[in-house]
Amino acid sequence: MTQPLSERSRGQRLLQLGIAGGDLLLITAATALAAVGRTSLDVFDVANDVNQVAQSVGLWIVAAWMVANLALGTYTSSHLGVGTIEYARVLSAAGLTAGAIGILSYLTKFNLSRGFFVLIFAIGVPLVLLWRWYARRLVHRAHAHGHLVTRVLISGSASHVDDVAAVLERETWLGYRIVGALTPSSQPTPATPRGVPVVGTTAETAESVLAEKADMVVFTEGAFPSAVDFRRIAWDLEGHHVQMAVVPSLSDISSGRMAMRPVGGLPLVHVEQPQSLGASRGLKRAFDFVGATLLLAIATPIVIVFAIATKLQDGGPVLFRQTRVGRDGELFECLKFRSMVVDAEARLSGVTHLNQNADGVLFKAQSDPRITRVGAFMRRFSIDELPQLINVVNGDMSLVGPRPALPAEVRRYVPDVQRRLHVRPGMTGLWQVSGRSDLSWDDTVRLDLYYVDNWSIVQDLSIMAKTIHAVVRSRGAY
Incomplete structure (x- = not known):
């Protein structure tokens, strides 16, 4: 049975729509400015039909750019407001759009103004990146005022729960609110040494999620004895709109040094050597x-x-x-x-x-x-x-x-x-x-x-x- 969307999930959907709307507005504005600016440039040959070309293909360029944003996951909720992946994907979407337009214009021998083409992305990319940066500041401000927060349960042994809690509580701008801990039944305590209240055991993950109205469960060491147990927990949480995150034992290693390569169904994490040299x-x-x-x-x-x-x-x-x-x-x-x-x-x-x-x-x-x-x-x-x-x-x-x-x-x-x-x-x-x-x-x-x-x-x-x-x-x- 599918659980109704939580207040946080609805807020996240509105955030995604708001950011997409801002992208659409700025990309459209960049297209219009490119048409106006092209008529004032002396770098390229004079072209009197720039406005006609802009009107005929401008909307298609805007649509293609937005589709590229969607396809490359620039609106994925897990990357909005934190990290550099969002910016990297925005740049990749712009590059993909520019490449596709260039190739199609060449293959179809379409007379697309070079100045118009260059200005669209010269204006549009900085505008979109600036908008994403500003939207991120708005998200952080919302987190500081208690909005769009993610209610988090941390599952695992008490000491590892406290390690994760220390990071999440320090980085308040991330918007994570710890609502409780789930510890093994062999460690029955009302709270962890750091003071995180224990609201259930690791064997009662799904029940505790529903009771605490959690948006995310963070699994650390001690959360499950085997991969089979984790798979069953994932089955129990299916349809409940709950995010799952696993804190690996490979701590303090950047994602750039790790690569997932499945071997015979076994997910092996390859780790590059340290970079001190x-x-x-x-x-x-x-x-x-x-x-x-x-x-x-x-x-x-x-x-x-x-x-x-x-x-x-x-x-x-x-x-x-x-x-x-x-x-x-x-x-x-x-x-x-x-x-x-x-x-x-x-x-x-x-x-x-x-x-x-x-x-x-x-x-x-x-x-x-x-x-x-x-x-x-x-x-x-x-x-x-x-x-x-x-x-x-x-x-x-x-x-x-x-x-x-x-x-x-x-x-x-x-x-x-x-x-x-x-x-x-x-x-x-x-x-x-x-x-x-x-x-x-x-x-x-x-x-x-x-x-x-x-x-x-x-x-x-x-x-x-x-x-x-x-x-x-x-x-x-x-």
């Missing part, structure tokens, strides 16, 4: 050198202004130089604008009681009295880190990488954490875009190790784009 080679170094040089040129006026402000604050030195540990344990002098009083190191023993990271190896205090007024402003927007662009140009640091560590911190590293030193430390990284100082030490290490093992240029570009958003929001900056 790639994160240390010439391509990344060239990317860092060019990027840091350009950013340094752009930021020069800001550097001059805050250098003067720091000097006028108390007459002390403008730069704070501190020994940090670089790639393979090599020491280097990390540069920052001085954001604390001149004798900050001498005063450290007097503020150790303010440390909010007693269980880790870092000293973090949200209200550190040693920070100057100018320094507080610079820290809020990460302006104090601009001199590190010089470190990047010199090859001591990277634009993106693990947080640069102090020698005293490195001496306390356990063997696994030493892997952070396989690449150059970065001005920004996953730790920067995931909460900065709000992160625990364990979370910082986990994100750094994930970056080292799963490095790619695309990921670096994504992190740099997210850094701008994190800095503007000033989340976790102190």
Whole structure:
């Protein structure tokens, strides 16, 4: 028996229709603008029939583009509002449409204006991508106000339930609301150690879904003893409009390193080797050198202004130089604008009681009295880190990488954490875009190790784009 659509499912359908409607409007507008713009171009031969061509094939181009969006799954609910797959599919749909139009025009010898053809996609693709980005911001805002949320049950052993719950509760913008946990009958407790209420056992998955009106079940280790049991759970949930997600035991491995290849009906997940060597080679170094040089040129006026402000604050030195540990344990002098009083190191023993990271190896205090007024402003927007662009140009640091560590911190590293030193430390990284100082030490290490093992240029570009958003929001900056 099919369960009626939940409020969340209806909201998701409306969201999909709204995004599709926005695409249709913008693609139509791009087609009209391309026809108008083509008549003003002197690049191509003069064509007086552009408007006639636009009227005759324009609607067909719009329809073909929308069909390509549907065919390539750009409106799939699982990708709306999160991840890069949505953007990649939007670009693929535009490319497929352009290719199909070009081939058909050639085969049919249709006199399609080249300027009109180029302008449609030159205007339409950026507009659609910008609209998708804005729609994503609207979705995140709706999540923050309790709309379009996904009610989640987490099934598995209590410790693994808490691991998943910690991630979902931290990333609130994803819109997941945990309504309970399902644990094996051998672990009868009213709640997990983290406080997630246990609403049933793993043997009562379907019943618990109906009782809690859940939209999704996340299966982690301990959720089912065998593949046969999972198959039966899937049968029980059939027709109930409930999403199912499995947290693999292969944690902290990017999707780019995994490939599913069925062998005799057995789904084998092939995993590529870690990418720490790639994160240390010439391509990344060239990317860092060019990027840091350009950013340094752009930021020069800001550097001059805050250098003067720091000097006028108390007459002390403008730069704070501190020994940090670089790639393979090599020491280097990390540069920052001085954001604390001149004798900050001498005063450290007097503020150790303010440390909010007693269980880790870092000293973090949200209200550190040693920070100057100018320094507080610079820290809020990460302006104090601009001199590190010089470190990047010199090859001591990277634009993106693990947080640069102090020698005293490195001496306390356990063997696994030493892997952070396989690449150059970065001005920004996953730790920067995931909460900065709000992160625990364990979370910082986990994100750094994930970056080292799963490095790619695309990921670096994504992190740099997210850094701008994190800095503007000033989340976790102190």
